[in-house]
Amino acid sequence: MHKKHLIKEKKYFIKYYICYKLKVLNRKGVFILLNKDSSIPAIIEMQNVGIRYGQGPEILSDIKLSLKKGSFHFLTGKSGAGKTSLLSMMYLAQKPSRGIVNVFGKNVNFTNRDSLSLLRRKIGVVFQDFRLLDHLSAFDNVALPLRVCGMDEREVRKRVKELLQWVELDRHMLDTPATLSGGEKQRIAIARAVINRPELLLADEPTGNVDNDIAPKLMKLFVELNKLGTTVVIATHSEKLINDFNYPRLHLQNRGLRIFYPNDVSGLGGNI
Amino acid sequence: MINRKQELPLKDDSSSLFLQVMITIAVFLFAVTLAGVLSINSMLLNWNQSILGSLTVQIMPVNSIDKDKAREETLEHQNKAVRFLESRPEIEKAVPLKDEQLEKLIRPWLGDGTNIGDLPVPRLIDVKVKKGENINFAELAEKLANASPQASLDNHKLWLNKLIRFADGLKMLAMSILLLVVTIASGAIFYSTQTSLGLHKYIIEILHMMGAKDTYVAQQYAKRTAYLGLTSGAAGLALAVPAIFAISRLAEQIEGGIISEATLSWGSWVLILSLPLFSSLIATVTAYYTVKRTLEKMM
Numbered sequence: 396m397h398k399k400h401l402i403k404e405k406k407y408f409i410k411y412y413i414c415y416k417l418k419v420l421n422r423k424g425v426f427i428l429l430n431k432d433s434s435i436p437a438i439i440e441m442q443n444v445g446i447r448y449g450q451g452p453e454i455l456s457d458i459k460l461s462l463k464k465g466s467f468h469f470l471t472g473k474s475g476a477g478k479t480s481l482l483s484m485m486y487l488a489q490k491p492s493r494g495i496v497n498v499f500g501k502n503v504n505f506t507n508r509d510s511l512s513l514l515r516r517k518i519g520v521v522f523q524d525f526r527l528l529d530h531l532s533a534f535d536n537v538a539l540p541l542r543v544c545g546m547d548e549r550e551v552r553k554r555v556k557e558l559l560q561w562v563e564l565d566r567h568m569l570d571t572p573a574t575l576s577g578g579e580k581q582r583i584a585i586a587r588a589v590i591n592r593p594e595l596l597l598a599d600e601p602t603g604n605v606d607n608d609i610a611p612k613l614m615k616l617f618v619e620l621n622k623l624g625t626t627v628v629i630a631t632h633s634e635k636l637i638n639d640f641n642y643p644r645l646h647l648q649n650r651g652l653r654i655f656y657p658n659d660v661s662g663l664g665g666n667i
Numbered sequence: 668m669i670n671r672k673q674e675l676p677l678k679d680d681s682s683s684l685f686l687q688v689m690i691t692i693a694v695f696l697f698a699v700t701l702a703g704v705l706s707i708n709s710m711l712l713n714w715n716q717s718i719l720g721s722l723t724v725q726i727m728p729v730n731s732i733d734k735d736k737a738r739e740e741t742l743e744h745q746n747k748a749v750r751f752l753e754s755r756p757e758i759e760k761a762v763p764l765k766d767e768q769l770e771k772l773i774r775p776w777l778g779d780g781t782n783i784g785d786l787p788v789p790r791l792i793d794v795k796v797k798k799g800e801n802i803n804f805a806e807l808a809e810k811l812a813n814a815s816p817q818a819s820l821d822n823h824k825l826w827l828n829k830l831i832r833f834a835d836g837l838k839m840l841a842m843s844i845l846l847l848v849v850t851i852a853s854g855a856i857f858y859s860t861q862t863s864l865g866l867h868k869y870i871i872e873i874l875h876m877m878g879a880k881d882t883y884v885a886q887q888y889a890k891r892t893a894y895l896g897l898t899s900g901a902a903g904l905a906l907a908v909p910a911i912f913a914i915s916r917l918a919e920q921i922e923g924g925i926i927s928e929a930t931l932s933w934g935s936w937v938l939i940l941s942l943p944l945f946s947s948l949i950a951t952v953t954a955y956y957t958v959k960r961t962l963e964k965m966m
């Protein structure tokens with residue numbers, strides 16, 4: 396009887412030891428979060444983040460957020476709710492007025508300029524206002540992210556041509572943005588954002604100006620990238636887009652952030 | 668084929684023309700002043716050498732109503748002095764100036780057609796001291812006077828010293844002008860680069876968003892200013908060379924051999940002709956560090 400108890404004890408110990416080794420338990424034997432996400436690193440983390448412009452009021456307050464690697468989120472909220480502001484912290488154009496922002500595990504407040512540049516190379520951004528360089532051709536605009544990190548020019552040409560063909564803009568390769576339509580500019584902006592196969596893709600209204608038949612194609616591009624491991628955040632007003640894809644949505648309202656998972660629209664109240 | 672265009676359209680900057688003119692003027696001033704400094708230097712060197720290496724002995728003319736006799740006696744004194752000088756171990760050679768040479772020396776004062784034989788002019792002996800010999804000037808002067816009472820020794824030192832001090836002052840002045848020109852030129856490059864950075868803030872921000880480091884931007888500026896520094900420097904030099912020649916022609920026309928010793932050596936010319944390289948280097952370095960420092964204040 397006594398012996399049997401000992402064997403049971405021993406089995407329990409081995410189990411405990413393996414768990415400890417696998418880092419499921421900590422030293423004191425307390426279970427570390429056993430949620431299935433815990434092994435996946437967060438690409439972006441925000442804690443108590445507030446942002447304000449100059450001396451104005453806070454546009455966003457106490458934002459808490461953790462975006463796991465490989466996730467796909469929509470970002471919604473009324474015009475002026477702060478979508479662009481939130482994204483700009485993610486693409487490192489802005490530091491938070493308060494709180495902590497970690498991008499790729501690095502606290503942006505304690506990261507030097509050159510390291511920030513290296514982080515930005517892993518991020519593709521589609522700006523709401525495109526921000527194309529007007530004196531450069533479509534080709535040179537798309538080539539920009541590759542050239543700034545010193546890629547071989549032959550490789551640059553190959554990749555850019557390929558992508559421009561894919562977004563159906565190879566005819567306009569040598570045209571400058573000023574001579575292109577809004578939708579064409581947007582596709583160039585998207586091509587520039589994805590040319591470097593970013594680990595994080597942030598798109599601000601990427602399908603606002605394109606036809607209904609090219610919008611799904613661009614969305615398909617984002618989905619494909621996501622399948623290959625890219626973390627994606629897309630700010631949008633388009634209810635149709637959100638409903639067509641079953642992705643969680645970050646919703647900005649009253650300076651705060653709430654996360655809604657597909658089929659859970661309680662509390663949204665049509666405030667998109 | 669697709670030509671790669673610079674992301675920063677620095678060529679079209681309005682400050683570009685300003686910089687070109689600025690650098691051209693700066694290099695022009697620098698080259699002319701530098702030529703001045705270098706020739707003052709060679710002049711000082713020559714003067715110092717002449718103080719160290721040469722003496723002049725002056726034979727006062729014997730006064731007599733009989734011109735021929737006076738001349739003969741004077742020449743006799745001269746020969747004595749020459750013999751004495753040649754007997755000294757520290758002296759390499761002593762050469763009396765010929766009539767034509769003396770005539771040439773006094774021509775600026777008395778005009779053409781003077782006959783040296785008719786005038787009670789002192790005779791001169793050009794004395795070369797052996798290299799590395801330190802002569803005792805006072806002792807030599809005394810012994811010379813004993814050998815030939817009409818002879819007196821002059822080592823050019825007194826009046827040359829004043830000239831040397833004057834030339835030294837001139838040199839210092841020129842050097843401070845050189846420093847000033849460089850300061851002003853790099854200041855201009857600093858401010859126009861800053862202005863240009865402000866002008867292209869939008870593009871630079873985008874480049875940063877695409878992952879460009881500050882050095883990427885700084886290199887584009889450095890390349891542009893290197894080109895400006897070289898071409899504008901060459902332009903400034905092209906203006907300066909004729910100016911230098913013109914000035915030295917004017918200097919050559921001054922008789923008396925003081926300033927004509929101010930010739931530019933080959934080394935000096937090489938230095939002057941390489942100025943566009945220096946202007947390019949200074950412009951490049953200034954622009955590069957201006958960009959780095961200015962961008963550090965942006966996010």
Ligand SMILES: Nc1ncnc2c1ncn2[C@@H]1O[C@H](COP(=O)(O)OP(=O)(O)OP(=O)(O)O)[C@@H](O)[C@H]1O
Pocket residue numbers: 448454472473474475476477478479480481523
């Ligand atoms: N650079 C700025 N300076 C001052 N205020 C700003 C600045 N950028 C944004 N804001 C303010 O911050 C608030 C949020 O702006 P933001 O652009 O983030 O909104 P948004 O959700 O992207 O809107 P939209 O859907 O219209 O693009 C707005 O009230 C705006 O006035």
Ligand SMILES: [Mg+2]
Pocket residue numbers: 478479480523599
């Ligand atoms: Mg916006």
